[in-house]
Amino acid sequence: MLMVFKLQRLIQLLAIVMILMSWWGNSYAKVDDLYDKTALIFFEVINVVEDDVLYIREFPSPQSRKIGYIPPRQSCVAYLNQLREKNSQTWVSITYKGVRGWVNLYHLRQLPRGECPAGYYKVINVPANDVLNMRDTASHYGSQIGQIPPNENCLPQLDQSYASNSQKWVMIRYNNTKGWVNSYFLKKSDKSACQ
Structure with a gap:
């Protein structure tokens, strides 16, 4: 009887250890x-x-x-x-x-994939023979780090910020580059069509 009790106790302890390890791995x-x-x-x-x-x-x-x-x-x-x-x-x-x-x-x-980003954008207000510049900071003075074609769609939103002159800037990703774009050149895309 004592052996059965010790075995049950050992199984309980192992279960607790497994739960704690699972929690730690997901934390x-x-x-x-x-x-x-x-x-x-x-x-x-x-x-x-x-x-x-x-x-x-x-x-x-x-x-x-x-x-x-x-x-x-x-x-x-x-x-x-x-x-x-x-x-x-x-x-x-x-x-x-x-x-x-x-x-x-x-x-x-x-977070699980698909839970974010909050939204997607498409490029607007950019002539067909031009590109939209991505910047390293949320400012026209930021260094150019990428260029987006004028017809690009489903650009994932990573962050947003407001410049001192109340202009909204959006951080997006394009071709694995993450940078800032003035929101004047962006329009929300349908999230369901982009996922």
Whole structure:
């Protein structure tokens, strides 16, 4: 009888360990996915208490200057395809409400594909013989990092920001490049047609 009891106890402990391992494995983003430069990855914020925030850092370090923050449980935080390992910690580059920076991967969980982006865009107001320039910052003064044809459709939205002159800028992805475009040149596409 004692042997049966010990065996039942062992099975219960193994079940608890399996549950905890499953939770731990699902509680943060899978690093292997982050090495795929073509993947469109979004996160939700985890492991941040309700009355706190997740700080966005200028560089991948907890001592780096705070340049923004993300509230707890926020989702659709876009990954910008940069990853750094430092002192046994993994840091990822993200964008949130126009702020590009670094956060510790411990505070992020990868969302299932298709849950984000919030929307898709098509190019408008660009002549047929011209291109739409993508910029590295949400400004006409940002460096040009890509060009989009005038008839392009289903460009996924990663982020948005408002410039000081109240112009709306949208971060989109085109040909695996992520950059900012003035919203004057964009129109919402039907999300169901783009997925």
